[in-house]
Amino acid sequence: MSPLSRLQLVMIGALLLSFSLVPLAHSQTPPDVAAAHLDEVPRTSAEIARIRDVTRLTADFSAPEPFEANSGGGATVRARTTADAFSQASGNMAFERELDFKVGDGLFRKLWVSSPSSTLVSDGLGPLFNARSCQACHLKDGRGHPPEGPQDDAVSIFLRVSVPSAPDAPLSEIEAFLAGIGDDSPRTRPDPVYGGQMQDFATAGHAAEYRFDVRYTEQTLALSGGETAVLRVPTYRAADLGYGPLAPGAMLSPRVAPQMIGLGLLEAIAAGDILALADPDDADGDGISGRAQKVWSFEHNRPMLGRFGLKAGAPTVREQSAAAFAGDIGISSPIFPAAFGDCTEAQTDCRAAPDGTSGSPEATEIGADGLDLVTFYARNLGVPARRDVADPQVLRGKQVFYDTGCTACHQPKFVTARLRGQPEQSFQLIWPYTDLLLHDMGPGLADNRPEGRATGSEWRTAPLWGIGLTQTVSGQQSYLHDGRARTLLEAVLWHGGEALPHRQQVIDMPPADRAALIRYLESL
Numbered sequence: 001m002s003p004l005s006r007l008q009l010v011m012i013g014a015l016l017l018s019f020s021l022v023p024l025a026h027s028q029t030p031p032d033v034a035a036a037h038l039d040e041v042p043r044t045s046a047e048i049a050r051i052r053d054v055t056r057l058t059a060d061f062s063a064p065e066p067f068e069a070n071s072g073g074g075a076t077v078r079a080r081t082t083a084d085a086f087s088q089a090s091g092n093m094a095f096e097r098e099l100d101f102k103v104g105d106g107l108f109r110k111l112w113v114s115s116p117s118s119t120l121v122s123d124g125l126g127p128l129f130n131a132r133s134c135q136a137c138h139l140k141d142g143r144g145h146p147p148e149g150p151q152d153d154a155v156s157i158f159l160r161v162s163v164p165s166a167p168d169a170p171l172s173e174i175e176a177f178l179a180g181i182g183d184d185s186p187r188t189r190p191d192p193v194y195g196g197q198m199q200d201f202a203t204a205g206h207a208a209e210y211r212f213d214v215r216y217t218e219q220t221l222a223l224s225g226g227e228t229a230v231l232r233v234p235t236y237r238a239a240d241l242g243y244g245p246l247a248p249g250a251m252l253s254p255r256v257a258p259q260m261i262g263l264g265l266l267e268a269i270a271a272g273d274i275l276a277l278a279d280p281d282d283a284d285g286d287g288i289s290g291r292a293q294k295v296w297s298f299e300h301n302r303p304m305l306g307r308f309g310l311k312a313g314a315p316t317v318r319e320q321s322a323a324a325f326a327g328d329i330g331i332s333s334p335i336f337p338a339a340f341g342d343c344t345e346a347q348t349d350c351r352a353a354p355d356g357t358s359g360s361p362e363a364t365e366i367g368a369d370g371l372d373l374v375t376f377y378a379r380n381l382g383v384p385a386r387r388d389v390a391d392p393q394v395l396r397g398k399q400v401f402y403d404t405g406c407t408a409c410h411q412p413k414f415v416t417a418r419l420r421g422q423p424e425q426s427f428q429l430i431w432p433y434t435d436l437l438l439h440d441m442g443p444g445l446a447d448n449r450p451e452g453r454a455t456g457s458e459w460r461t462a463p464l465w466g467i468g469l470t471q472t473v474s475g476q477q478s479y480l481h482d483g484r485a486r487t488l489l490e491a492v493l494w495h496g497g498e499a500l501p502h503r504q505q506v507i508d509m510p511p512a513d514r515a516a517l518i519r520y521l522e523s524l
Contacts, residue, residue, distance in 0.1 A: 033294050033303045034271040037316060041418035043270075051415045054429060057407055061399035064389040071465045071524070072262055072383030073416070073428025079384040085469045086141040086261050090380040090424040097424075104377025107370055109135045112329055114203035115354040124356020124365035126330040127206045128199035128342055130158045134374070137257035137328065141381055142473035144257030146214055146234075146483040154212040157483065158328075159198040159238055160253040161246065162188040162449055188450055191247050193346045197327045198238055198252075206350060207242035214254070216484075221493060225511035229493055232484050243347065251456075253447035254482040255310055259473075261466050262432060263308065263317050264379025268416035268425035269436070271305045277411060277435045288408040288498050290437030293453050293460065299335050307436050310481045311451040312460040318375040325366060331356070332364040333371050339364070380424055383465050386431075388523050397520025400513045404505045409461045409498075411435040433464035433524065442496020445480065457497060468522035488521045489514070 043051070058065055070076040075090035089101045110122065111132045117123035131137045137144050137156045144156025165187040190196035194209055202208040216232040223229060236254050238246065275292055282289040293306030297315045299322075306312035314320035322335040330341030332355070339355035356365035366374075388394050401407070410433040419426040438458040446457035454460075459481060467488070471477050477486055485491035495503045506514060 033292070033305045034275055035302070035304075036271065036417070037297075037300055037304065038268065038417070038422065039420040040270065041420065043418070055413050055415060057402065057412065061395050061402070063395070067429055068431065069386040069389045070429075071386055071431045072265055073430045075265060075380075075382055075424050075428060076385050077382035079387055079469070081472060083140045083473055083475070085384050086259060086381060086466065086473050088382045088384075090264075090382045093380060093424050100373060100376050101380055104373040104375075107134075107366075107374050108377055109133055112331060112365075115356050115358060120356075120360045124331050124339065126199075126201070126203040126341060127350045127353045128209060128347075129201050129203075129330045130197075130199050130328045131155050131201075132329065134324065134329075138260050139257075139475075140473050141260040143259050143470055143478055144483065145474065145476060145478035146254070146256060147212065148476070154200065157212065157254055157256040158200065159210070159212065159236065160196060160255055160449065160451075161191045161194055161198055161238075162196060162251050162451075163191050163247040164249045165189045188251070190344070191250055193243050193344055194246060195342045195344045197342050199330075199342060202242075203353070206353065208240075209242050210238040211240040213237040213239040221507070223511070223514070224508050227511055227514075229489055231490055231493060232486070234482060234484050236482075251447070251449035253449040253451075256478065256481065256483040258310065258462070259466060259470075260378060261381045262383040262430070262463065263381065264422070264425045265383070265416055265428060265430050266307060266432060266434075266436065266463065267317050267379065268419055268422065268428070269414045269430075270417045273414060274305060274307075274436050278437055286405075286408060287501060288405075288439070290409065290435055290439055290461070291453065291458070293438050295452055306452065306460075310459060310462075311454040312436065312438060313451055313454075317378050318371065321374050321378055322371055325371075331366050333366050334364055334368045335371070337364050379422075383430075383432075384469060386523055387468070391519075391523070393516050393519045394523045396513070397516035397518070397523075400509070400517045401520055404509075404517070405502050409435055409437070409439055410464055411461075431465060434461040437461060439499070440497035441494075442498075442500060444496045445494055447481070464521065464524050466524065468524050488518050492517075 074092040077088040077091045079085065089098055093101065112125040113119060113123050114125045115123040125132060139156060146157050147154040199209045200212055215235045219231045219233050221229045221231060236252055238252060278290050278292045280289055280291045293312035294303050295306040295313055295315050297304040297319060299319050304315035306315055308314040308320040314323060319335060322333040325331040325333050326336040327342050332339045339357055340351045343350035357363060412433055413429060413431045416425055416428045416430060438454050438460055440457050441459050442457060445459065448456035450456055479485035479488065479491035480494060485494055492506055493503060
């Protein structure tokens with residue numbers, strides 16, 4: 001059996017690249033996934049005790065908690081009522097660092113062009129791609145959405161794809177890690193022709209891989225008090241395939257672009273604080289069994305805790321950014337240097353096409369400095385302040401949120417690590433409402449496609465900060481991993497699996513409490 005390309009390995013682990021694998025020596029013992037990649041200052045015993053006290057769940061809902069309005073700690077920004085609400089720099093950023101943020105913003109918005117081109121610093125697009133810029137998917141740094149009508153080109157959603165792997169296929173140590181061997185995870189690989197991600201656009205002379213197609217049926221759900229909710233049940237299809245049929249058993253998973261705010265603060269949460277919340281065997285018997293995602297970092301060459309992506313498939317903001325450049329736009333970087341992006345060995349014309357390194361001294365289409373600037377921008381998109389935290393209905397909704405057990409997954413607050421060189425993220429009390437762990441969300445939300453340690457029904461707990469500004473930023477409401485939910489109530493009612501009892505409580509609770517719960521979520 002021929003060795004897998006790095007693209008295939010990365011897609012097994014939900015990272016996107018395509019260059020030759022350098023095997024890990026079998027004598028090497030991988031470090032603990034909790035090892036920090038940021039420059040952390042060790043906590044003192046006094047700090048540990050203070051943090052434990054500050055992050056304890058409240059039982060007093062008569063008034064807001066201290067600093068509750070500052071969702072991002074000192075990095076919180078003013079809550080704008082315009083589409084730029086998610087596009088502000090960290091509120092505690094020094095003036096001299098704002099230029100890097102603005103240049104990173106420019107690279108995030110930059111429209112890449114195909115090669116060859118006279119604009120040597122902007123060429124290298126594709127040849128297969130999902131968008132020409134980061135901003136095209138992350139609309140105003142907010143959420144994408146599925147296509148709404150025939151004129152919508154679905155640029156902010158795509159399909160991941162993988163196929164079953166033979167159980168007796170030989171695997172290297174890295175391949176075994178990515179496939180989750182030892183965790184009873186199904187073994188999957190990228191499609192041999194289409195790779196791990198379907199691209200619905202192509203440069204001139206190349207065929208797009210497919211056309212994204214989604215059809216909905218509606219399901220009416222009865223709620224207490226005579227109320228009802230209508231849920232959209234999606235069916236996805238890769239239509240108009242450009243390179244022949246998918247491999248037998250192909251598993252498709254729709255992914256809508258998530259909001260970008262607060263990523264640097266999530267990265268700054270100490271790994272130990274996240275792992276302490278994991279309860280994979282439900283030892284406490286509360287029905288919630290969060291599991292840590294473990295991924296292979298191709299930048300740091302070791303296993304790391306997965307934090308980013310809808311199934312926590314990426315370990316750091318920088319690696320996630322580089323993976324998006326490679327898979328979504330077809331742009332190479334120092335982490336993923338294949339200039340042909342997500343093209344597989346079967347797509348020979350795609351691999352032979354001109355790329356953005358031709359005629360340029362750069363070894364990759366975006367260099368280390370450019371990737372660092374985009375990473376700095378992504379780390380420092382500020383989280384807007386809460387609205388109406390003292391409103392009586394909001395406070396009632398907060399109590400309903402806590403009493404219903406939503407905090408078992410949507411952990412309200414953390415204190416970030418003390419970091420050298422990242423003052424904006426260092427030692428901040430933040431309110432992201434996530435534990436960054438994987439949870440079984442039941443068959444209704446299952447994509448039936450494993451990713452790393454995540455099963456086909458597990459998803460990372462989505463952060464809730466800023467969720468009430470979704471329509472303000474994106475122009476419409478679109479929630480969950482595929483945007484099927486058009487309201488926050490619909491998103492809640494899609495919860496199943498571990499959250500099924502909590503969903504039933506929402507269905508059965510008095511309408512006034514249900515309205516207060518949604519009002520609380522809108523204030524986040």
